[in-house]
Amino acid sequence: MPRIFGSRIMLREYKKEDLACMREWVNDPEIVDNLSDIFLHAHSLNETERFLHTVLEGESETQKHFVIADRQTEKFIGQIDIIRIDWKNRIAEMGIVIGKKDLLGKGFGTEAIKLLQNFVFDRLNLNKLELHLHDYNKRAYKCYLNCGFVEEGRSRQAFYINGHYTDTIFMGILKDEYNKLKALYCP
Secondary structure (H helix, E strand, O other): OOOEEOOOEEEEOOOHHHHHHHHHHOOOHHHHOOOOHHHOOOOOHHHHHHHHHHHHHOOOOOOEEEEEEEOOOOOEEEEEEEEEEEOOOOEEEEEEEEOOHHHOOOOHHHHHHHHHHHHHHHHOOOOEEEEEEEOOOHHHHHHHHHOOOEEEEEEEEEEEEOOEEEEEEEEEEEHHHHHHHHHHHOO
């Protein structure tokens, strides 16, 4: 896959050298508490290495993985992945993490998502991009709305964390909706 360039970032391939950056966030509760139950327990170095090795092998037809990196320096900012690509129905799910706490809230996630949407809809010709998040992740919810995602439903009290049940929110954007947004920003 070619690299995808934005104004401040690029979506690039994973490299072996990204392991150290991945290890910085993978066990940080401030970051992983917003992610899936994959991060319910501390991840060993071997688990992170195994994931990175799988991505570097790149043999999955139902997943595409990118590192979010500084456009000039190629330094790791985070990760954005397309998972569970359903080629027949033209649907995929995305996941994103900004792995550097000092870079949260600076628009890198929004830019990465918009670049990924362009790839999903204009290169892969998929029809729908989905995601899910926990209802307490207000920053992510606002970001996803800003990127054109629509709330499609909730699974009430579907996620247990820190002694409380929370809702899981399901969001999606269709290719037609993306094209309308794109026309507004790039006439």
